[in-house]
Amino acid sequence: MRDVAIVSYAQTQFVRSERDQNEVEMLMPVIKEAVDNSGIPKQEIGFTCSGSTDYLSGQSFAFVMAVDAVGAWPPINESHVEMDGAWALYEAWIKIQCGEADSAMVFSFGRSSMGETAETLTLQLDPYTLAPLNADAISLAALQARAGLDAGKWTERDMAEVAARCRAQAKSNPDAQVTGDFDVDKLLTDPYLVSPLRKHDCPPVSDGAAVMIIAAEGAAHKATNKPVWIRSLEHRLDSHQPGGRDLTTSPSTKLAGKAAGVHKTAVDFAELHTPFSHQEIIVREALGLGKDTLVNPSGGPLAANPLMVAGLARLGESARRIWGGHGSRAIAHATSGPCLQQNLVCVLEGE
Amino acid sequence: MAEHAAVIGIGQTDFDAKRVDVSQVGLIREAAQRALEDAQLSWSDIDAVVIGKAPDLFEGVMMPELFLAEALGCVGKPMLRVHTAGSVGGSTAIVAASLVQSGIHKRVLTVAYEKQSESNAMWALSIKLPFSQTLVAGAGGFFAPLIRGYMQRSGAPDDTGIRVALKDRLNALKNPVAHLKLPDVDFDMIANSPMLWDPVRYLETCPSSDGACALVIGNKESAAQERSAPPAWIHATQMKTEPTMFAKRDQVMPQAGLDCSAELYKKAGITDPRKEIDCAEIYVPFSWFEPMWMENLHFAPIGEGWRMTYEGATALDGDLPVNMSGGVLSTNAIGASGMVRFAEAAMQVRGQAGEHQVDGARKAVGHAYGGGSQYFSMWIVGDQPL
Numbered sequence: 001m002r003d004v005a006i007v008s009y010a011q012t013q014f015v016r017s018e019r020d021q022n023e024v025e026m027l028m029p030v031i032k033e034a035v036d037n038s039g040i041p042k043q044e045i046g047f048t049c050s051g052s053t054d055y056l057s058g059q060s061f062a063f064v065m066a067v068d069a070v071g072a073w074p075p076i077n078e079s080h081v082e083m084d085g086a087w088a089l090y091e092a093w094i095k096i097q098c099g100e101a102d103s104a105m106v107f108s109f110g111r112s113s114m115g116e117t118a119e120t121l122t123l124q125l126d127p128y129t130l131a132p133l134n135a136d137a138i139s140l141a142a143l144q145a146r147a148g149l150d151a152g153k154w155t156e157r158d159m160a161e162v163a164a165r166c167r168a169q170a171k172s173n174p175d176a177q178v179t180g181d182f183d184v185d186k187l188l189t190d191p192y193l194v195s196p197l198r199k200h201d202c203p204p205v206s207d208g209a210a211v212m213i214i215a216a217e218g219a220a221h222k223a224t225n226k227p228v229w230i231r232s233l234e235h236r237l238d239s240h241q242p243g244g245r246d247l248t249t250s251p252s253t254k255l256a257g258k259a260a261g262v263h264k265t266a267v268d269f270a271e272l273h274t275p276f277s278h279q280e281i282i283v284r285e286a287l288g289l290g291k292d293t294l295v296n297p298s299g300g301p302l303a304a305n306p307l308m309v310a311g312l313a314r315l316g317e318s319a320r321r322i323w324g325g326h327g328s329r330a331i332a333h334a335t336s337g338p339c340l341q342q343n344l345v346c347v348l349e350g351e
Numbered sequence: 352m353a354e355h356a357a358v359i360g361i362g363q364t365d366f367d368a369k370r371v372d373v374s375q376v377g378l379i380r381e382a383a384q385r386a387l388e389d390a391q392l393s394w395s396d397i398d399a400v401v402i403g404k405a406p407d408l409f410e411g412v413m414m415p416e417l418f419l420a421e422a423l424g425c426v427g428k429p430m431l432r433v434h435t436a437g438s439v440g441g442s443t444a445i446v447a448a449s450l451v452q453s454g455i456h457k458r459v460l461t462v463a464y465e466k467q468s469e470s471n472a473m474w475a476l477s478i479k480l481p482f483s484q485t486l487v488a489g490a491g492g493f494f495a496p497l498i499r500g501y502m503q504r505s506g507a508p509d510d511t512g513i514r515v516a517l518k519d520r521l522n523a524l525k526n527p528v529a530h531l532k533l534p535d536v537d538f539d540m541i542a543n544s545p546m547l548w549d550p551v552r553y554l555e556t557c558p559s560s561d562g563a564c565a566l567v568i569g570n571k572e573s574a575a576q577e578r579s580a581p582p583a584w585i586h587a588t589q590m591k592t593e594p595t596m597f598a599k600r601d602q603v604m605p606q607a608g609l610d611c612s613a614e615l616y617k618k619a620g621i622t623d624p625r626k627e628i629d630c631a632e633i634y635v636p637f638s639w640f641e642p643m644w645m646e647n648l649h650f651a652p653i654g655e656g657w658r659m660t661y662e663g664a665t666a667l668d669g670d671l672p673v674n675m676s677g678g679v680l681s682t683n684a685i686g687a688s689g690m691v692r693f694a695e696a697a698m699q700v701r702g703q704a705g706e707h708q709v710d711g712a713r714k715a716v717g718h719a720y721g722g723g724s725q726y727f728s729m730w731i732v733g734d735q736p737l
Contacts, residue, residue, distance in 0.1 A: 001454070021545075027518045027710055034481055035537065040377065043533050044432065044500075048592075053406075053407070053413060054406055054408060054413075054434075055407060055413040055414075057480070058477055058480070059411075059478050059480055060405075060406035060475050060478070061436050061722060063434070063685045064595060064722045064723075064725060064726075065595055066596070067593075067594055067596055067725065068594045068596050068597070070594075071594070072592055072593055072594045073593065073594060073597060073599065073606075073609035074610065075591045075592060075593040075605075075610050075611070076592055077589075077591060077592075078435075078590060078591070078592035079432055079433065079435055079442055079445075079446065080433070080435050080588055081431060081432055081433055082407065082414055082416075082433075082434040083431070083432055083494075084633070089447075090431070091431065091433075091446060094446070094450060094453050094455065096451060097449075097454070098353045098449050098452045098453045099353050100353070120413065121413070123411065123412060123413040123416060124412070124413040124414050124418075125377075125413045125418065127410070127411065127415075127418070127469075128374055128376075130418075131412075140425035149376055161481065163697070173559050185643065192460060225530050234429070234525060235429050235430075236428060236429060237420050237425050237426060237427070237428065237429070237430045238426060238427075239421050239422070239426055240417050240418045240421055244421075246644075252427065252501075253428070255427055287610040318681070336414075336417070337417040339415075340481060341417055341529055342417065342420075342430065
């Protein structure tokens with residue numbers, strides 16, 4: 001296995017609705033920033049991989065135009081996953097493991113504001129058995145939250161505390177969207193959005209883009225004196241059918257975490273892709289993170305949740321925090337699908 | 352550094368305009384099951400799964416791999432979903448190969464599919480977004496002017512496309528899973544078929560198909576197992592992409608394709624592709640793309656690709672048979688089409704191609720392209736490890 005490091009990362013500010021720029025225009029400045037900060041000339045970057053979904057912009061081949069933001073001339077070695085950017089990172093990491101490239105650019109983008117996000121995600125469900133029920137993403141998450149409440153695994157107060165903590169932590173993140181100090185007692189007096197979820201338990205609708213440059217050992221050291229090493233990168237999947245699994249646990253996160261070796265040494269913090277408050281509790285348990293572990297110092301998806309970007313952003317925010325001197329070892333997690341169906345776990349470490 | 356990887360199992364569904372007998376789940380399961388049977392492996396032998404398909408609007412399901420994964424035995428395993436436009440079937444196979452070449456996994460199942468009958472591809476390609484060009488005539492309307500460009504540049508005889516279509520339609524009669532089979536096809540039938548997008552006639556166009564293709568890719572140790580057909584060793588893979596809005600682009604002879612094939616041959620140690628490659632399965636959705644891609648793949652000098660078709664070089668008994676299976680012109684489950692090319696190339700070097708087998712095929716090219724010719728994916732497989 002080759003040692004691979006994150007050598008630079010850039011993201012847009014995450015906002016409720018980006019109306020002035022299209023996806024290419026959103027990407028161009030962050031690609032430039034990430035490439036400039038990587039110390040690797042753009043034409044030397046050996047592979048490019050992006051993650052996005054056509055269903056956010058409502059058009060086939062939405063990712064094709066995004067390649068124009070890269071300036072792909074002469075033509076580049078490139079691929080795309082219809083997944084969160086965290087899985088684009090996985091494909092790029094594999095390419096480097098094959099020895100086909102020494103460095104790679106990974107990017108993702110999403111303008112959730114172009115449609116009704118929760119309803120759009122309904123189209124992600126099994127078209128024969130689930131989609132006709134028209135259960136939107138918030139309703140499915142509510143079923144999951146209810147299952148945990150009924151099982152005595154968490155309370156509505158636990159959930160509100162997650163939301164309040166994340167948004168307070170987000171105050172120091174200039175790219176976050178929903179930040180501030182919230183009183184848990186007061187939050188609990190709010191009406192339900194979809195019982196038992198209140199507005200604060202749900203992520204905001206966000207638009208954004210993110211770019212990461214990774215490099216194998218030699219190239220990483222040449223490029224930067226602050227590589228953040230990807231010590232492990234694993235992902236697993238659970239059944240799609242919400243009725244086919246125990247929604248209060250995340251077996252695929254547990255499996256990925258075990259394979260990634262998360263239990264072997266302590267970490268300074270974790271960035272978890274948990275868009276709904278109760279999901280932080282599930283993923284914490286699956287990864288064996290105690291109450292004393294700092295989770296989502298960036299604010300996490302409850303502070304900004306650009307679909308297809310939020311997973312990659314967990315890795316990026318982790319790297320930024322390590323670069324900022326606020327820790328040297330972190331767990332980053334990304335998720336996809338209804339109720340945490342698919343999960344990726346990564347252990348990151350500064351030098 | 353890369354480990355050896357080989358195709359050790361191949362499965363294709365039966366292709367048809369409407370596979371109403373199966374759901375999307377049933378369709379991919381049919382291909383995967385056939386690939387596993389060919390590999391003499393079971394679901395539990397598979398370490399990871401890579402799924403590919405063209406735009407999700409083609410079926411109307413967002414990221415359908417999430418609901419399909421369970422039917423492919425993915426629970427508890429890694430699953431990736433690739434989408435690189437029409438080249439996706441090829442790119443998906445390449446990503447699956449890289450999971451083995453990297454040494455991460457021993458045996459990977461990869462499946463690419465399209466079930467076009469569950470939605471409408473023409474509609475899905477023609478959505479009007481603000482401030483963007485809309486493709487009101489589907490893919491044919493987009494590619495016809497590029498073909499005109501090629502005809503003008505090369506001075507190729509007007510009936511070149513008809514000859515390609517005739518060859519591929521005759522080849523399809525020898526392929527048991529091909530979708531469109533016209534037993535009485537002849538030159539006149541194609542020449543007299545309606546003009547759809549001048550100069551592309553109805554019978555010079557691909558059909559809309561439902562279907563899936565699956566491969567099992569294994570490492571050296573997995574390939575050593577005795578099977579009914581030997582492994583197809585993956586000698587080289589390559590993907591290449593160029594931008595869309597760029598004045599320097601030549602959409603008739605895209606640089607991305609020229610570079611992709613040149614790098615592919617270099618990796619595989621091939622210096623004279625016309626001589627060293629025994630046969631090729633390439634992505635020809637409209638007849639004229641055969642001569643265009645012959646040049647783009649460096650099989651013929653620029654401007655001379657049509658001669659290969661005209662002189663019969665690309666026929667089943669020619670010196671470089673192309674699209675022995677009947678090609679995309681006979682079967683086009685879009686997302687699967689690239690992987691079918693890669694699979695058919697592998698079938699040739701495994702000696703599995705039955706009636707459309709090229710005698711003594713030892714090295715074969717699989718090729719796919721997508722978007723408006725911005726995306727290319729290719730591989731070379733051989734009967735021996737490189």
